[in-house]
Amino acid sequence: MAAVRAAWAWFRAFRRTRPFWGGLWCIVAGAWIIRSMFFSFVLAVTGGWSFSAGYILGGSLILFGVVTWCAPHYRGLLGLMAVLLSLAAFVAANLGGYLLGSVLGIVGGSMMWAWGEKAPKPARSTGGRRRRRTTPEVADAAV
Amino acid sequence: MNRARSQLRARAASMKEEAATRRGTRTRAVVPLAGGLCSLIGLFQLVSSDVLAVNFTTANQEFQLYSNYLQGEQAAGFLATNDTSTGTDNGVTELGIRSAKLAGLCAIAHENVPVLGEVTLMIIAGVPVKSAFSNGSNTTTDGAGAPLTFDANGQLTGGNHITASNLFVNSRSLSGFGNKISGMNLGQSADTVDTTAGITWPAGQGQPDAGDFGLTVDRINVGGLGGDTYGINLQGAITLPNLKIKVIPGHKTQADCPTQAAQ
Known part of the structure; x- marks a missing residue:
């Protein structure tokens, strides 16, 4: 039980220190696009663009999602690239996995790009663990 | 082996410390989201009006x-x-x-x-x-x-x-x-x-x-x-x-x- 709780605490910290959800949607989008154009590997390698587009575009989306998890520093570039690749997938890869993959990729990429430090929540206390609570209080006092 | 474990633990600890700062998807996500979805609609129109293959x-x-x-x-x-x-x-x-x-x-x-x-x-x-x-x-x-x-x-x-x-x-x-x-x-x-x-x-x-x-x-x-x-x-x-x-x-x-x- 303690192990589960520790793992959950680790996962929560992992989630909060990187664009987890944006990356996740990108990975799902990529997997879905590949699924919609699923060919044997030989065919994808020998058959040219119309067979390999799903692997290339969907694979890139998966890669971008994984890289933003590992290196959140690159989220801005990768997020925009993911949006553009999702658009390319609409034209090249079975209408972007029947539209769904493209939409998910655009949502995920936007979330990745926009991830960052937010203004701390005002008054609501979460057990006093939050560090940056001092700033708004000072601001309140000034008013 | 022990060194690797202590390194992992140190990294997890620093990650937890970092997690105290509130981060997440900011509202500016709307910009690429709207842009992307509009372009997608545009592409859809181009395909369905016979311009784009x-x-x-x-x-x-x-x-x-x-x-x-x-x-x-x-x-x-x-x-x-x-x-x-x-x-x-x-x-x-x-x-x-x-x-x-x-x-x-x-x-x-x-x-x-x-x-x-x-x-x-x-x-x-x-x-x-x-x-x-x-x-x-x-x-x-x-x-x-x-x-x-x-x-x-x-x-x-x-x-x-x-x-x-x-x-x-x-x-x-x-x-x-x-x-x-x-x-x-x-x-x-x-x-x-x-x-x-x-x-x-x-x-x-x-x-x-x-x-x-x-x-x-x-x-x-x-x-x-x-x-x-x-x-x-x-x-x-x-x-x-x-x-x-x-x-x-x-x-x-x-x-x-x-x-x-x-x-």
């Missing part, structure tokens, strides 16, 4: 393909097996058409999705496809009741038709009404049909062997085309006017094509 290739999912009328020039076919990703082989006809025109397209695939159950994927383009085809007579109206017009050679006239170049279909069954088929050669050695029709079989599919049964046709016009198809492979591009992609819960068939096209 899309690439559409499938391999192992069987779907039903319906069209009011297929007009093909320079076609070749032979018998082959189709390998699916599940490992089972199916006997299919590989049919290649150098240039094709379709009066309406309604492609239906069924998929079992967790939670939702069976859903139907419908790709509709061109004029509406009729809810049923009568065998033994040509299709002269589309699904909305508008007449289809042909010239003396059985070629489609009028607009809003789907054009495709280098269209390859491998089908388990294809049926329809032949309307003015000319230049047919049944029983040509399968390895020569592609040069006769001026097409190249896509790399990766089963290639024909010398002496196998093959056929070539100069002009093939088929009314009320219906088929169980494993793959549509477009080496060229396809224009899809009035494109609609729909995912509908439940099991839908050809009977739903005109109503779905009208919506």
Whole structure:
């Protein structure tokens, strides 16, 4: 039980220190696009663009999602690239996995790009663990 | 080993410390989101208004393909097996058409999705496809009741038709009404049909062997085309006017094509 709780605490910290959800949607989008154009590997390698587009575009989306998890520093570039690749997938890869993959990729990429430090929540206390609570209080006092 | 473990622990601790700062998706996500979705709508409009051609290739999912009328020039076919990703082989006809025109397209695939159950994927383009085809007579109206017009050679006239170049279909069954088929050669050695029709079989599919049964046709016009198809492979591009992609819960068939096209 303690192990589960520790793992959950680790996962929560992992989630909060990187664009987890944006990356996740990108990975799902990529997997879905590949699924919609699923060919044997030989065919994808020998058959040219119309067979390999799903692997290339969907694979890139998966890669971008994984890289933003590992290196959140690159989220801005990768997020925009993911949006553009999702658009390319609409034209090249079975209408972007029947539209769904493209939409998910655009949502995920936007979330990745926009991830960052937010203004701390005002008054609501979460057990006093939050560090940056001092700033708004000072601001309140000034008013 | 111990050093690696303590390093891991230190990294987890610093990650937890960092997690105390509130981070997340900021509202500025709306900017690329709106931009991306608008561009997607724009692309969709370009495809459905015939300006942009899309690439559409499938391999192992069987779907039903319906069209009011297929007009093909320079076609070749032979018998082959189709390998699916599940490992089972199916006997299919590989049919290649150098240039094709379709009066309406309604492609239906069924998929079992967790939670939702069976859903139907419908790709509709061109004029509406009729809810049923009568065998033994040509299709002269589309699904909305508008007449289809042909010239003396059985070629489609009028607009809003789907054009495709280098269209390859491998089908388990294809049926329809032949309307003015000319230049047919049944029983040509399968390895020569592609040069006769001026097409190249896509790399990766089963290639024909010398002496196998093959056929070539100069002009093939088929009314009320219906088929169980494993793959549509477009080496060229396809224009899809009035494109609609729909995912509908439940099991839908050809009977739903005109109503779905009208919506």
